[in-house]
Amino acid sequence: MSASMARYACNSTEHTLSRRGMLGVLGGGVATAACGTGNLLANPLAKQHKRVLMVFLSGGVSQLETWDPKPGASTGGPFRAIPTSAPGVHICELLPHTAMQMHRLALVRGLNTAEDDHGKGHYIMHTGRKQEPSLEYPHIGSVAAKFVAEEENPLPGYLNIVPGGGGGANAADATFLGPKYGSVTISDGRAPENIDRPGGMDPQRDLARHEMRRAADQRFLARRKSAMTEAYTQSYDQALQLMKKKALFDVSTEPAKLSASYGTHDFGRHCVMARRLLEGGAPFVKISHTNYDTHHENFDFHIEQLAEFDRPFATLLEDLHQRGLLSSTLVMVVSEFGRTPGINRNYGRDHWSKAWSVALGGCGIIGGAVSGKTNAQGTVVVDRQVNGGHLFATYLKALGLDPAKKYYVDQRPIPMVDPTGSPISEVLA
Amino acid sequence: MQDKAKPKEAPKPPPPPPESIPGFHLATLKQAAELKNGSPLLACRFSPNGRWLYTSAQDNTIQQWDLTADKDGKIAGKKVDMAGHASWTRAIGFSADNKWLITAGYDGLLLTWPLGVPFPEPVRQAQAHTGWIRGVDCHGERVLTGGNDGRLAIHLLPDLRPGKAWQAHGCHIYQASFSPDGKFILSADLKGRLKVWDGSGQMVREFALSALHKYDAGFGADIGGVRAWSFSPDGASIACSGITNVSNAFAGVGNPLILVANWTTGEMRAELRSKEAFQGTGWGVAWHKAGFILGSAGGNGGMLWAWKDDFKPPAAPLKKDEKKEPTKDPKKPEEKKLEPLNEFVAQKLPDNVRDMALSADGKRLAIAYQGGVARVYTLA
Numbered sequence: 001m002s003a004s005m006a007r008y009a010c011n012s013t014e015h016t017l018s019r020r021g022m023l024g025v026l027g028g029g030v031a032t033a034a035c036g037t038g039n040l041l042a043n044p045l046a047k048q049h050k051r052v053l054m055v056f057l058s059g060g061v062s063q064l065e066t067w068d069p070k071p072g073a074s075t076g077g078p079f080r081a082i083p084t085s086a087p088g089v090h091i092c093e094l095l096p097h098t099a100m101q102m103h104r105l106a107l108v109r110g111l112n113t114a115e116d117d118h119g120k121g122h123y124i125m126h127t128g129r130k131q132e133p134s135l136e137y138p139h140i141g142s143v144a145a146k147f148v149a150e151e152e153n154p155l156p157g158y159l160n161i162v163p164g165g166g167g168g169a170n171a172a173d174a175t176f177l178g179p180k181y182g183s184v185t186i187s188d189g190r191a192p193e194n195i196d197r198p199g200g201m202d203p204q205r206d207l208a209r210h211e212m213r214r215a216a217d218q219r220f221l222a223r224r225k226s227a228m229t230e231a232y233t234q235s236y237d238q239a240l241q242l243m244k245k246k247a248l249f250d251v252s253t254e255p256a257k258l259s260a261s262y263g264t265h266d267f268g269r270h271c272v273m274a275r276r277l278l279e280g281g282a283p284f285v286k287i288s289h290t291n292y293d294t295h296h297e298n299f300d301f302h303i304e305q306l307a308e309f310d311r312p313f314a315t316l317l318e319d320l321h322q323r324g325l326l327s328s329t330l331v332m333v334v335s336e337f338g339r340t341p342g343i344n345r346n347y348g349r350d351h352w353s354k355a356w357s358v359a360l361g362g363c364g365i366i367g368g369a370v371s372g373k374t375n376a377q378g379t380v381v382v383d384r385q386v387n388g389g390h391l392f393a394t395y396l397k398a399l400g401l402d403p404a405k406k407y408y409v410d411q412r413p414i415p416m417v418d419p420t421g422s423p424i425s426e427v428l429a
Numbered sequence: 430m431q432d433k434a435k436p437k438e439a440p441k442p443p444p445p446p447p448e449s450i451p452g453f454h455l456a457t458l459k460q461a462a463e464l465k466n467g468s469p470l471l472a473c474r475f476s477p478n479g480r481w482l483y484t485s486a487q488d489n490t491i492q493q494w495d496l497t498a499d500k501d502g503k504i505a506g507k508k509v510d511m512a513g514h515a516s517w518t519r520a521i522g523f524s525a526d527n528k529w530l531i532t533a534g535y536d537g538l539l540l541t542w543p544l545g546v547p548f549p550e551p552v553r554q555a556q557a558h559t560g561w562i563r564g565v566d567c568h569g570e571r572v573l574t575g576g577n578d579g580r581l582a583i584h585l586l587p588d589l590r591p592g593k594a595w596q597a598h599g600c601h602i603y604q605a606s607f608s609p610d611g612k613f614i615l616s617a618d619l620k621g622r623l624k625v626w627d628g629s630g631q632m633v634r635e636f637a638l639s640a641l642h643k644y645d646a647g648f649g650a651d652i653g654g655v656r657a658w659s660f661s662p663d664g665a666s667i668a669c670s671g672i673t674n675v676s677n678a679f680a681g682v683g684n685p686l687i688l689v690a691n692w693t694t695g696e697m698r699a700e701l702r703s704k705e706a707f708q709g710t711g712w713g714v715a716w717h718k719a720g721f722i723l724g725s726a727g728g729n730g731g732m733l734w735a736w737k738d739d740f741k742p743p744a745a746p747l748k749k750d751e752k753k754e755p756t757k758d759p760k761k762p763e764e765k766k767l768e769p770l771n772e773f774v775a776q777k778l779p780d781n782v783r784d785m786a787l788s789a790d791g792k793r794l795a796i797a798y799q800g801g802v803a804r805v806y807t808l809a
Contacts (some may be wrong), residue, residue: 059648059679071515074468074488078517078535078561163649266649291648296681300619303560303577303601304650343469343487345781345799346681346709346728 050363050399051278051329052144053320054286055313059293060121062339062349064378065092065302067357068109075341075377077299086368094306097314103368104317104326105333105361106427110372110381113337113388116351118293121336126173128392129418135175140395142174142181143416144284147401154241155248155282156184161270163290164188171231176409178227180234183286188266189273191249195242210240248280249273261315268312275319278329292335295348317361330398331361334391341378355381358391364398364429371426389421397423450721452809455735455774461793462504462805464494470797474521475788476530481545482506482786482795483530484803485518491532493549496793496805504805513540513551519784520565520574524586533562533574539584555589557582564605564616575605575616581626595630598622603654608692609664615692617655617669625692636695638688641671645678652678656710657785661738662718667692668701670711670724685711685726689740699740700767703775707732713785713796717808724772725785725796731778733785733796736770779804 069092070076081090084102091099091107098105115121120131127137138146145157158173160183167187171179186192197206217233251259251272262268267289274285289309294301313333320326338356339349355374361367373383393403396416403423406413449455468488475482475496482494491511498504514534522531523544530542530549539557542549558576566573570586579599583592598618605616613633614626621642625634642653655669668689675683687701701724709728716722716738725733781799787808788794794806 072489077487078489080515080536291650291679293648293679295679297652297678300601301648301650301679308649348679348681 049150049281049328050148051282051325052140052148052284052395052399053274053278053316053329053331053362054141054284055331055333056125056286056288057292057309057333057335058288059291059335060118060337060339060351061292061305061335062294062298062302063109063352063356064339064341064349065094065299065306067091067107067359068374068378069093070341070376070378073341073377075343075379077343079299089368089370092306094302095310097311098317101314101317101361104321105331105359105367106365106369106371107357107359108371108386108391108394108424108427109357109374110384110386111338111356111358111391112381112385113353113356116337116353118336118351121351121353124388125334125336125391128388128395128421130388135414136172138175138177138181139173139183140392141183141284141286142177143396144399145174145181146177148399149283150281153281153283154238154245155277155280156238156242157181157282158183158284158286159186159277159282160184160286160288161186161189161273161277162288163266163270167193169235176407176414178231180227180231186249186273186277189251189270191246192242195246195249197243210236245280248276251276258315258319262312263308265308267308268315271312271316275316275323275325278320279323279325292339294339295344295350296346298339298343298349299347320362326362328363330363330365330395331359332391332395333359355379360394360398360427364400366427366429369427371424384424384426386424387418387421389418390424391421393417393421393423394428397428449737449773450719450735453719453721455721455723455808456776458733458776458794458806460804461498461807462494462496462506464492464506464508464803464805466492466508466801466803469799469801470783470803471517472519472521472784473786473795473797473803474523475786475793475795476545477523477527477789478545479788479790479793482803482805483521483532484797485521485532486801487517489514489516489518489534491518491521492803494803506805509548511542511549511551513542513554514538516561520562522565522567522572524567524572525569529567529586531565531567531572533557533565535561537562537576539565539572539574539589541587541589553587553589555584555591557584561601563601563603566606568607568611571607571611573605573607573614575602577601579618581605581614581616581630593630597624597626597632600651601654603656604658604669606658606660609660615667617658619651619654621653621655621671623655623667623669623690623692634692634695636690638669638671638690640673640686640688640700641669643673643675643678645675648678650678652683656712657714659714659716659722659787661689661716665691665693666698666716668714668716668722668724670714670726672710681710681728682708683710685709685724685728685732687711687714687722687724687736689722689738697767699736699738700769701734701736702769702771703732703734704771705775709781712782715785715787715794717787717791719791719809721773723785723787723794725778725782727780727782727799731780731782731796731798733774733776733778733782734772735774736772740770 069081084099086102126139141158149157171182173183174181270287337353340352396403403417468486473484484492493509495507516535518534520533530544537558539555540551541553560577564575572584581597582594601619617623621638656671658669670687672683673686689699709726713725784797786795
């Protein structure tokens with residue numbers, strides 16, 4: 001019986017040992033079983049130190065108030081377009097700091113994901129596929145964890161920094177890639193709970209415990225090896241490594257001036273944390289900013305939310321660049337969908353997936369490039385329409401992976417990318 | 430055996446609408462003009478002489494409507510579109526000498542236009558704020574504005590020369606006005622803070638209209654603010670409208686509310702709510718000199734209400750054994766719990782309200798609608 005299964009009401013060492021089991025979960029992700037892992041592709045990028053940063057703007061950020069402004073159009077709203085550091089590229093005035101980083105970002109303005117539901121849009125933007133009843137596809141974070149991570153990477157492959165509470169692992173994100181590649185939640189940008197060795201436990205005794213566990217695991221694995229049991233064992237070892245990387249989670253050591261540029265609010269702290277984790281070797285970090293689901297008072301809320309997003313995000317890009325990390329870090333700023341060009345009766349914009357935009361940058365991306373075009377009112381894509389599959393293929397290509405490759409799950413070939421999608425070459429270096 | 434058929438009673442005529450305020454039939458609004466614009470409207474204001482109505486629209490233009498009636502009393506409402514702002518305009522004012530129309534936009538620009546000429550063009554402009562301007566008012570040669578930059582700024586007519594400007598709020602300013610005697614400045618913000626300033630820009634009082642603001646932790650955003658306000662006829666009180674009881678900020682699930690305060694003391698006087706729950710925001714409030722307050726709201730349709738202004742004193746006397754806590758900061762008076770007052774008239778409107786204006790003589794009411802129409806109603 002593992003320590004994590006023991007239950008005690010007091011706060012004894014044994015009790016905290018049982019919580020240690022939870023840290024093991026944080027380390028690798030053991031949850032529900034997914035499909036079995038089939039033939040594994042070799043990790044071609046392990047030594048290239050590539051990374052991915054996903055910035056997810058929850059709720060559906062307005063493309064008109066960010067990357068594809070339409071000032072003067074009946075749908076345009078009250079905001080103006082401003083020039084950026086990329087010649088000829090204008091974005092909304094709500095992003096003045098990001099505008100100065102546009103030479104490092106590319107815009108995809110011809111996105112039509114044809115899905116106005118939050119959950120389904122979220123799925124498309126994480127997997128590059130529409131939901132199918134027969135098969136769940138892995139998140140881009142899990143793909144990166146499997147194919148981009150270094151073999152001896154001490155950090156979980158897919159780190160998800162979320163605002164507010166919550167925590168633990170989500171093996172379901174990895175589906176058939178195996179639970180080892182599921183996401184691990186970093187709650188509110190704080191170090192995982194119980195990252196310290198329990199009080200009263202000296203290192204020698206701790207080491208002896210782990211040796212005993214390993215011996216028991218090996219005996220068990222010899223007879224019943226599976227992705228689940230492997231991930232279970234790996235999660236303990238990763239938790240031990242994570243404990244050694246505790247300093248990565250301490251944002252208080254950042255220089256004061258840099259911290260001030262990021263800002264002291266949650267999203268600013270999360271951006272600092274993301275940079276530290278990427279710098280520390282994390283292959284995939286996701287940060288989220290909430291919320292943009294502005295059916296009411298779209299403009300007031302976008303002022304408030306984008307003011308919070310703009311400077312930390314621009315600082316993060318600059319910081320990654322200054323540290324020489326940006327060229328090896330693929331950056332994506334995405335959402336579930338965009339918002340309606342039409343302004344509703346409550347100054348709101350509703351869900352709109354037919355013509356919206358995302359921003360990409362860093363590794364493999366041409367800074368200042370723009371792909372796609374919407375009409376004058378922003379209601380439809382009139383040039384270079386792409387979908388979630390195109391984005392997914394672009395991510396893989398930017399990371400040096402071949403989007404034409406297939407997974408093999410129980411001998412069954414499954415294309416890594418939705419066959420309707422191909423890389424958006426205009427934004428790829 | 431059949432019963433004898435009873436003779437049918439003649440239907441009773443509907444009772445005449447209540448005339449709770451002598452001279453006013455507020456339950457039967459009489460529409461004097463329907464002014465159609467192509468773009469959804471944002472704001473409306475009567476010129477001081479009542480001849481013109483100015484509206485603003487989502488296409489960044491301002492409209493001048495001529496309200497002159499013909500010999501049959503019909504208002505043709507001739508429209509002139511006025512271009513000058515590069516964004517939306519929700520702040521419309523007039524100079525005290527009635528020479529200038531003053532508009533302040535979301536582009537941060539303050540513009541003066543000759544008032545009441547056939548085809549107005551902007552004469553002067555000043556970049557008054559960084560970001561949106563939502564409040565404008567004039568007194569003498571002074572033009573006051575409040576912006577999203579949290580600053581109050583004074584410019585001087587006729588050339589809009591910059592005067593005093595100062596950081597007044599830590600968040601977006603939604604309203605800015607001179608007191609009726611011009612000695613003080615009032616400002617109110619997104620978070621429902623109302624501040625009173627003297628002429629030199631020193632704050633003399635601050636109090637919270639807490640019910641008009643909420644931080645929605647689920648969405649990570651503030652919602653609320655003083656969306657409209659109106660002074661009492663004696664100038665000592667102010668009625669502030671907005672949204673309250675917000676349960677879902679991003680869907681606009683909340684109810685309109687008007688809070689009435691004595692701004693000279695900071696004491697809350699009344700809390701005006703509708704009897705029937707209505708989902709939306711109070712976008713308009715007008716305190717009529719005949720003794721009632723009009724409030725209008727948009728959200729799930731449009732509504733107009735009227736409340737009498739004979740409010741009872743707000744606070745019950747303290748019991749003998751109760752000790753009054755000393756007010757720590759005289760600039761921040763304590764908030765007192767008020768019993769909500771219900772309207773005496775409720776009138777459904779044809780569309781979502783965006784703004785409301787009362788003419789200076791109190792005889793006309795204008796409402797700007799989301800559907801791109803302004804309607805002028807005769808009140809008496």
